[in-house]
Amino acid sequence: MKNNKLLISLLSLPLLATPFVAIADDDNVPPIKSLIVLEECGACHLAFQPAFLPKKSWQKMMGELENHFGEDASLDADSIAKIENYLVANASRKKFRGDKAPQRITELRWFTHEHSEREAKNMMKKLKVKSLVDCAACHKGAEMGIYDDD
C-alpha cells in the first residue's frame, strides 16, 4: 500500500509541475451537488460521483436504465435528461484506455488494483462488506467524494 502510494506520488509529479492543474488528491472527487442525482441515483446505491467515469459511460448508462446491472431502474424522460446532463457535465475528462464507455467503476484498472491489496481485502472481510459497490462501508466520506481514508 505504502509503496503504491509512493509510486502514485512519483507518477503524479509531472502533473504537479503543470500550471493550471489543481493540486488535487487522486483519491478524492468532487461531491454531487444535484438533488435529483443524489435522490434518484442514491435510491439503491451510493450515488457515485460523475468524475469516476467518462461522458460516454454516463450516456450509455442513462440510455439503458431498464436493465441497470440486472435491475429495472427506468425513469421518466424528464428526469433522465436532467440527470444525464449533470453526469455528462461533471464526467471524467481523462483518457480511458480500452473500453471508451466502461460501465462498472469496480472493473477499472486503478480500482481493481487498489482493492486487491491485502489491507483492502482484510478490511472488507472484517466489516463483512458484501459488495464492492458499497463504498461507504469502508470509505466513510464516500458520499462527499472522500475516498482517501484507506
Place this chain on the structure above:
Amino acid sequence: MRNLLIIISILAFFPAMAASAGPREDVIAQLETLAKSDDANFSGFDAARGKKLFSAKFSTGKPETPSCTSCHSTSPKNAGETRAGKAIDPMALSKTSDRYTDPKKVEKWFRRNCNSVLGRECTPLEKGDFLAFMISQ
C-alpha cells in the same frame, strides 16, 4: 349564512378531507377503479393474496431478483437491503408511516420492481393486493 361561511372555511382549510380521506386512500381508490375496469367481478383487494405475491418466487424476471423478498427481507416489518448494500426501510406501514402516499413514487417502484421480479408490469389487482398487505402490517 354564518353557518355556511364556517362550512366553507372548514372545507377550504381541509381540502383532503373534503375530497377523500388522504393521499394513500387516493392511491388505493385509483387502483380500485382500474381493477374494476379490468374485471367487472372485482370485489376488493385482499391482503392475503398480497402476502402470497410478496413471498412468491418467480423465474420470469431478472435472475438477480427472483422475489420481492430478495431485497425487502422475508418480513415486511424488517428493513431490507438492495443488492448494492443500501438499507431499505421496512415495507410495513406500521414501521414506515410515510409510505404509499405519493402516487408517482408508488407507480415508479411497481413498474421497476415488477419488471425486475416478475418480468412484466403488475396488474392493478396485484398492486392493490400488495398494498393491502403492506398497509395491514
